[in-house]
Amino acid sequence: MTEAKRPREIRTIYDVASRAGVSIASVSRVLNGQGRPRTETRERVMRAVRELGFVPDGAARALSNGLKEVVGVVFRRVSETPFEDEWLLFVDVVNRGIQVAAHERGFDVLVSSIGLHDQDASPRLVAIAGKVDGLVVHDRVLAAHGMPRLAGTVPIVTLNSAPTPGLMNVRCDNGSGMRQLVRHLVLDHGYPSLAYLAGAPSPDNRARALAFEAEAVATGARFETGPAWQGNFSASGGARVIASLLDRGGALPRAVVCANDQTAMGVMQALGRRGVDVPGDVAVTGFDDIPVARHLHPALTTVRQPLQHMGACAFEVLHGRIRAGRAESDVVFPVQLIIRESCGCAPSSGSERQSARPWVPPTGPVAH
Amino acid sequence: MTEAKRPREIRTIYDVASRAGVSIASVSRVLNGQGRPRTETRERVMRAVRELGFVPDGAARALSNGLKEVVGVVFRRVSETPFEDEWLLFVDVVNRGIQVAAHERGFDVLVSSIGLHDQDASPRLVAIAGKVDGLVVHDRVLAAHGMPRLAGTVPIVTLNSAPTPGLMNVRCDNGSGMRQLVRHLVLDHGYPSLAYLAGAPSPDNRARALAFEAEAVATGARFETGPAWQGNFSASGGARVIASLLDRGGALPRAVVCANDQTAMGVMQALGRRGVDVPGDVAVTGFDDIPVARHLHPALTTVRQPLQHMGACAFEVLHGRIRAGRAESDVVFPVQLIIRESCGCAPSSGSERQSARPWVPPTGPVAH
DNA sequence: CTGAAAGCGCTTACAG
């Protein structure tokens, strides 16, 4: 019943050519800036293009050029209802970085997510592979051993995966961030006991757990880890750990080091509900510095990853591979300790920016 | 230096066909489930596909089928640094809805954002148009008068735009939400004075502003609007309005009704910094119910839009148009008042879910 | 500078 006035018909390069009175080759050259078409030719073509509202078909261009100018980004959803969990933010910020970098090179981004409970992401990945020139695959999409096979089909860059021979990976320096955090809690604040509230099994979690233990040992602090402290990177996971610990009448450590910011959010909420003061009774820290971290009460002390830069870098690495077959293998970004209030430091008077150490432009990622 | 073992070569349907000893037509039929290939044929093809790691080229399929199975989603970035503003969330949740719905129909989603200061989004839209079967265009990407021209080139569904003849649009019932909110503040709480802190010029903002005024008049409350109350949908915009008002020594109304949740976040922070108690001195409300709203202190009273459903609906409308040429024109989703604490209501004891009215499955959007 | 023609990798009538 509702009908656009100008019925949308499929305009092709042939329509443009005949309207302009030239060959399709000339139309193509004008549109792509190849060769040196005469001014008159150019103008006639442009006019016809304008009058017809011609948009070249991307599929045909891709088939002819062998380049789609599209990369895929795949990540795993952490909950099926976005209102339940904002872990999303992490991925979204990274993806924004990918998109901006991609646009600068004329690429677009196909974004696809794998359901929380989808066992095998391969079919989806394969389906997408046909529509793109390359793939950025986030953490926890596919088991590590599934990657090489796929990488034989389409160029792939992984994000926050374990470095694998033959695969390209972009990640942050988890170890350094965690060490700074533990030293701040133990040496600056003098807290005698810590716990690491783990995230879901993943390379990031493993690296953070390892660094936590090593630095706790090095600083001489008592520390707890293990099944009782197993979260899943979500707020509700963190809250659950605290709740069941208190239900069992367990004693809390002086500081809870969370695997990520989302977990810390849940922990702070659970502690608050039980009347435990943060940071007076128990200090809490996160990891990532997602945008909401500064808005929590108390504001969250955490480790900032340059998420947007990491996304942009992942695209650039992929692009290098697509265009030139280049293949760097492992890019590591520096992180920055962001001291706010949840560790026990005093609230800053001015903006949070000034209370934290000034942002130091990354010395540049390190390729191994 | 790093090289995948199996060098990634371009495998085509011809490679599969010759390896399986059949024609390319048979390969295609097996892969697409057309016709009734003999079991043996099917097995030989599948084996060859597996052995070669064959992935059909999407561009070639699209060209042949006249269907890319890709839709584009375009939105405008609100800040260039995601750490500065989380308005992103709004768009991201909607986009998630689009993606999930798209996957169910075998479509993928090309996500693209327009820079904060990009004057004319048309070139980008045109560029994307060639790579997709249709477009979902968020609010504030393109001036309303620019849409029809584009819609002659590619099927388009707009989100939260003003309904335009010949264009398809999906939005929420801003008027109803705002009226419920104002009635709650004036009739339930008895607040005598309100202000509407506006968002950037847009159909959503206009609809909310209009309903605010109308309902304030109807309930007999004093109210303020105008240039002094002009925000921009961002937290910093909301904070700026409050700061300059207080700097001028202006009196605050009893309740500040914000154009969206982000604005409310900024307002609450600015008020807190000046020692104004929310909701004791001034009540604050939002609009949207983005995920973070429940984590604010006090928890934000707001109007929930079914963002994910709206995204899914936008896709479905678009899909209908792509497949069948169907064209509904304007879909309106119901909204739900979410009463938390920032309006002055008592904090709930249990989970927020129970304090708010139970979620009523939408009676279904209304098409006009 | 310009045009005729081949070719990109698929799908699908059309014969057999």
Next chain:
DNA sequence: CTGAAAGCGCTTACAG
């Protein structure tokens, strides 16, 4: 059930 062939809409040597 299967294969040969046309055709989808572009780009780009290759001649002219």
